[in-house]
Amino acid sequence: MTEVKTVQGLNLESPITLVKIKDVRKNENIKKILDLIKSFHPIFLENYEFNDEGLTISSKLPSIWRISAEKIQKLSKDEISYEEAQEYLVEKVIKMQIKSMSTIPILYKAQNLGYETTLTVADDEIIPGVSEGFGFKWNRYYTIGCGKGSQVTCSISSTKDSTFGKNIQQDKWTTNKLIQKLGLPLPKWQIITSKEEIDNIWDQYEKPLVIKPTGLTGGHGVTVGIDTKEKAYKAFEYAIKACQSKDRKEWQKKIMIQEQAQGDSSGADYRLLVINGQLKVCTKRIPAFITGDGEHNIEELINITNEDPRRDINNPSHILKPIEIDDPLIDLVKQQNLTLQSVPNKDQKIYVRNVASMSRGGITEDYTNKVSSEIKSIVESIASTLHVFAMGADIICNDISKPLTKDNGAILEVNTMPESYLNFFPVIGEEQTEALHYYITQLLKDNHTERIVSIGQSTNDIPTLLKQKRLIKDGSNIGVYRNQKIIINNSEFNDNIETWKAIEALKINALLDTIVLEYRDVDEVKEHGLGFDRIDLLLLTKDITKDKEIMKTLKKYKRKGYIKKFKII
Numbered sequence: 001m002t003e004v005k006t007v008q009g010l011n012l013e014s015p016i017t018l019v020k021i022k023d024v025r026k027n028e029n030i031k032k033i034l035d036l037i038k039s040f041h042p043i044f045l046e047n048y049e050f051n052d053e054g055l056t057i058s059s060k061l062p063s064i065w066r067i068s069a070e071k072i073q074k075l076s077k078d079e080i081s082y083e084e085a086q087e088y089l090v091e092k093v094i095k096m097q098i099k100s101m102s103t104i105p106i107l108y109k110a111q112n113l114g115y116e117t118t119l120t121v122a123d124d125e126i127i128p129g130v131s132e133g134f135g136f137k138w139n140r141y142y143t144i145g146c147g148k149g150s151q152v153t154c155s156i157s158s159t160k161d162s163t164f165g166k167n168i169q170q171d172k173w174t175t176n177k178l179i180q181k182l183g184l185p186l187p188k189w190q191i192i193t194s195k196e197e198i199d200n201i202w203d204q205y206e207k208p209l210v211i212k213p214t215g216l217t218g219g220h221g222v223t224v225g226i227d228t229k230e231k232a233y234k235a236f237e238y239a240i241k242a243c244q245s246k247d248r249k250e251w252q253k254k255i256m257i258q259e260q261a262q263g264d265s266s267g268a269d270y271r272l273l274v275i276n277g278q279l280k281v282c283t284k285r286i287p288a289f290i291t292g293d294g295e296h297n298i299e300e301l302i303n304i305t306n307e308d309p310r311r312d313i314n315n316p317s318h319i320l321k322p323i324e325i326d327d328p329l330i331d332l333v334k335q336q337n338l339t340l341q342s343v344p345n346k347d348q349k350i351y352v353r354n355v356a357s358m359s360r361g362g363i364t365e366d367y368t369n370k371v372s373s374e375i376k377s378i379v380e381s382i383a384s385t386l387h388v389f390a391m392g393a394d395i396i397c398n399d400i401s402k403p404l405t406k407d408n409g410a411i412l413e414v415n416t417m418p419e420s421y422l423n424f425f426p427v428i429g430e431e432q433t434e435a436l437h438y439y440i441t442q443l444l445k446d447n448h449t450e451r452i453v454s455i456g457q458s459t460n461d462i463p464t465l466l467k468q469k470r471l472i473k474d475g476s477n478i479g480v481y482r483n484q485k486i487i488i489n490n491s492e493f494n495d496n497i498e499t500w501k502a503i504e505a506l507k508i509n510a511l512l513d514t515i516v517l518e519y520r521d522v523d524e525v526k527e528h529g530l531g532f533d534r535i536d537l538l539l540l541t542k543d544i545t546k547d548k549e550i551m552k553t554l555k556k557y558k559r560k561g562y563i564k565k566f567k568i569i
Contacts, residue, residue: 002070006062006500010562011529012522012553016046016058018529019065024055025076033075033085037094041317043108044094060111060533062500066124067093090314096126096139098316100155101421107142109436114534114561115444116146116451118507144440146532147449147512148477156390157417158443165386169416172214173254179411182385184378185404186411189258198232198257208260211235213243215252220245222355223328224260224267232257238328261410263396267354269412270367270400272375272393273423273435274383276442280435281423282371282400287353288323288361292344298333299325299340302352310427311361319425323352323361364422366429367400374403382414389443392418450514451532455550456541457520458569465569466516471537476513479506481531483520488512499528522550535563542568 003022011018024030034057038045046058055072057065065072068089075085097119098104107117120141121127128134140154152159157166168174179186188205191214192198211232212222221242223235236255243253263269266287273281290301305311306322313321323329325340329352333340336350344350353360375395383391397409404410420439424432450472454462463480466472480487481502486494488509494502506515517531522544538554545551545568557563 002073004066004069005527006066007527007529008062008500008503009529009532010535010557012526012550013056014047014058015533015557015560015562017060017062017533019057019059019062019069020054021057021065021069021072022054024050024073026050026055027076027078029078029082029085030055030072030076032082033072033089036086037089040094040315041104041108043104043111044316060117061097061107063119063122063124064089064093064097067126090316093126094316096136097122099136099140100417100419101317101319102155102419102424103140103142103153104317105421105424105436106153106156106439107144109433110144110440110444111533113437113440115144115440115447116150116507116533118143118146118504120152120508123501143508145444145447145449146451146507147447147479147515148510149444149447149449150508150510151443151447153443155417156420156439158389160389160443161416162387165388165391166416168386169388169391169414170215171251171254172212172256172413175414176256178385179382182381184381184411187259187261187406189256191254192236192257193255195233195236198229198236201257202229202232205257206259210258210260211239212256212258213239213252214254214256215243220359222357224354226260261396261404262398262407263409264398266351267356269356269394269396271364271418271423272371272379272395273418273420274379274391274393275435275439276389277380277384279371279376279379280368280438281432282367283423283426284365284367284400285356285358285422286363286365287351287356288363289349289351289353290323290344292346292348292350294346295343297341297343298338298350298352301344301350305361319421320363320427321359321361329353358419358422364426364428366426366432368432370401372401372403375400378404378411382411386414386416388416390418390420390439391416392420392423449512450536451534452514452516452537452539453530453532453535454516454518454539454569455522455525456539456544456569458539458541460569462516462518462539463514466514471567472514477511478514478516479509479512480516480518481506482518499531503531522547525550533562537565537567538563539567539569 005020007018009017034048048057071085071088074080110117120143121138127138129136141152143150143152207227209226210224221239223238226232226235239255268284268286271283271285290305302323310320311322312318332354356362379393392415394412396412402408424436463478484496485492486502519525
C-alpha cells in the first residue's frame with residue numbers, strides 16, 4: 001500500500017496543506033501529469049517538489065492527491081501509462097469531486113477569504129456510483145467554514161436552500177404553477193402527452209410555440225420557433241427522446257407546449273442570479289454561432305471554434321462548451337438555406353443553435369446594470385418565496401431594461417443549482433467577482449467558530465484554561481483533538497484516529513462554537529501541521545517560545561494574517 005502523509009493546514013514548511021507520497025520517482029510522465037493539473041487552476045495544485053523520500057504536493061484539496069497517490073507512484077515506476085494516469089486523475093478523481101465548473105471559483109474564493117473548505121461526506125476514496133447503490137454526488141459536497149454557522153455546498157447550492165425550493169425547480173410544471181400563484185406574467189402553456197393532443201389544441205395557441213421537457217435536461221429536447229404541426233410533431237419526438245436519454249422518473253418525463261415569448265431574434269435569453277434575496281448579476285446567454293472568414297465551410301468553422309481552450313471540457317475549469325454537430329444543428333443550418341459545406345462570407349455570422357444554452361455551445365455577455373426594476377422584483381419575489389439562498393432565473397425578452405409583457409418576453413424557468421460560473425465570468429463584459437464575494441460572505445455571516453491551536457504540554461486543561469481566562473464563553477460547545485482522540489464537550493470519541501481525519505471531523509461538526517487542536521511538541525506539528533488554514537488564537541508554552549526556528553515561522557504567518565493572536569500559557 002502506498003504510504004501517504006497529510007500535513008494539514010498551516011505547517012512549518014508551507015502555509016498550504018502538504019500531501020507527501022513516498023517512493024515516487026521523478027520522470028517526464030510524472031512532471032507532465034502534475035504540470036497538466038497545475039495548469040487547470042491553482043486550487044488543484046499550488047506547487048510540487050521531489051525529494052529523496054518521494055513527492056510533496058501543496059494543495060488545499062488534499063483528498064485528490066491522497067486518492068491518486070497509488071496511481072502517481074505506479075506512473076513514476078512505469079507500471080501504468082501516462083494515459084491511464086490522466087484518465088484516473090482527471091476523468092475520475094477530479095471530475096467526481098469537482099463536477100460543476102461553479103464549484104472551483106466558490107471554493108477558491110472561500111479559501112482566499114480565510115474560510116476552511118472540507119469534503120463533507122467523501123473521505124480518502126471515491127464513493128461509487130448509482131449502479132453500486134450509492135451516488136457520485138456525495139463526492140461533491142463541501143463544508144465551507146467550520147463548526148457552527150458553516151454551510152455545506154454543492155456547486156452554488158447550499159444548506160441555506162429550502163427543500164421546497166429544490167423540489168419546485170426540478171419541474172417546469174410546478175415552477176409555472178408557483179409563478180401563476182404569485183400572479184406573475186407567464187405565457188399560455190400546458191402539458192401534452194401525444195401528437196393527437198397537439199392537433200386538438202393547435203388552434204388555441206398563438207404561434208410560434210415552444211415544446212420542451214419539464215424536467216432538467218441541460219437544454220436537450222427544447223425546440224423553439226414552432227409554427228407548423230409538422231414541426232410540432234418533430235419537436236414532441238425530440239423532447240421525448242431527451243427524456244429517455246437517462247433513467248428518469250415518470251414526473252420527469254412530462255412534455256409541455258407554450259406560446260413563445262417575444263425575445264431577441266437570435267434566440268438569446270438572460271440568466272439572472274439572485275443571492276440571499278437580491279438580484280446580483282444578469283447575464284445574456286447568446287446561442288452558438290460561427291463567424292465566416294470567406295475560406296472555411298460551416299463544419300470547418302465549428303471545428304475551429306471548438307479549438308478555443310475555454311471550450312476544452314477536459315479542463316475542469318472550462319467556461320465554455322464545444323458546439324456539437326447533431327440533427328437540430330443541421331436542421332437549423334438547412335432552414336437558413338445552407339449546409340455544413342457552405343462557405344460563409346467574411347464576417348458573416350451564422351447561428352447554429354436557436355436555444356441559448358451554454359451546454360449547447362453558447363457564449364455570455366454581462367447585462368447586470370441594465371435590468372428593469374419590474375424584472376428585478378419578479379426574480380427576487382420567486383427566490384424569496386422558494387426560500388432559497390441562490391437561484392438562477394432564465395428570462396427571454398427583447399429588452400431586459402423594460403417590464404415583461406406579451407411582446408417583451410417571459411420567465412422560462414428557475415434553478416437552485418445554476419451554473420453560476422457563467423454569471424461570474426461572462427465572455428463579454430466585466431467579471432462579477434463582487435457577486436462571488438457577496439455569496440461567500442453572506443453564506444457564512446453566522447460562522448464565528450473559534451479556531452484555536454495549542455503547542456506544548458501544559459499542566460492545565462486547555463478548554464478549562466480558556467474558560468477561566470474568558471477566551472471562550474461558558475456554555476460553548478467545544479471540540480478538541482488531543483492524543484489521537486476527538487473530544488466533544490468532555491466526551492471522548494474515536495480513539496486512535498488519524499490526525500487529519502480528526503481535524504476534518506471537527507471542522508465539519510456544525511455543533512461546535514470552538515475547535516481546539518492540541519499538539520504535545522514541535523515534532524508533532526512538523527508531522528501533522530497546525531490543522532487550520534487560518535488560526536484565531538495560537539497558544540504556546542514557554543519552552544516552545546525558546547525554539548527560534550518555529551517562532552520565526554509562526555511570526556511570519558502572523559504578519560501575513562494567517563494567525564490572528566498569540567498567547568503564552
